[in-house]
Amino acid sequence: MSEDARPTGTRKPVTNYGSGRGALLDAAVRVVARGGLRGLTYRAVAEEAGVTHGLVVHHFGSRDALIEEAVDHAFRSSLDVSSLDTGAERAGEFAEGLGSMVETGPDLQAFQYELLLEARRRPDLMPRLRALYDEYFETARRDLARILSRPVDRGLSRLVFAALEGLVLHQLVFGEREVTEEALAELRTLLERLADTDARTTPDTTFDPT
Incomplete structure (x- = not known):
């Protein structure tokens, strides 16, 4: 029918x-x-x-x-509500709104995951998908560079972004925002330790994360 x-x-x-x-x-x-x-x-x-x-x-x-x-509308909306690029300068503030972002906008997050899967079958969607994720990757890199006060390579920024994306997906599917917050606390602790190590081993110079 x-x-x-x-x-x-x-x-x-x-x-x-x-x-x-x-x-x-x-x-x-x-x-x-x-x-x-x-x-x-x-x-x-x-x-x-x-x-x-x-x-x-x-x-x-x-x-x-x-x-x-x-797709374009979802991309613009996603970037507007992203928990990244909040101006955080300390590890303790990194990705501060992630849990609430998923809780208040689950459809937008689900849309992106549906698009990831569909792009494997429809290559014409890939340019838009790539543009969105390039924005995400660059935003994560800038946030980390500002927190660590040093350049951040692709490997570290992708590792951290992958952790955030995994938390979003798990909260979207299983709920359990408290688990997201616990995992974020651990991630922030790791970033704080990395920042402290860098501060002890790197000369005191002014760094522009942009």
Whole structure:
């Protein structure tokens, strides 16, 4: 049965989150978070947003355009709410909002993981995915360089970022924010020790992390 022929009685109740372009893109993110990128259709977004199918068609014109704009929207939103690049100058403040970020925006995080998996099947998604993660990698490098007061190589910044991403994924799947916070406390302790070691062995010079 096509989605247009689906009996209306089988549709889930919807909440009207708004009919503007941004609201429709937010609805698209929620749809993908629940059912993967392959479930992203005009009908699904319309039902999620509580608007007509025709309104979604009017805004985006094609499913490919809907996908592209949803991906770009999610990327911009992800960078805005990232727990990185907070200006932290001490290890004790590193990734301070990570747990709450996952708790308050699980759909956005789930969207990104769905996209990671889908990009393995759709190489056309890779440039956007790579652009997002390059931003993440660079932001993590800057944060660490500011905390350690020295240049940080790719290996260390990726290691720390991988730890953060793993914590996000585990909290997203299992909940247990308290475990995230415990792990972050351990990570911050390790960074503090690394910073102390660097301070004892490195000449006192001014370092610009940018």
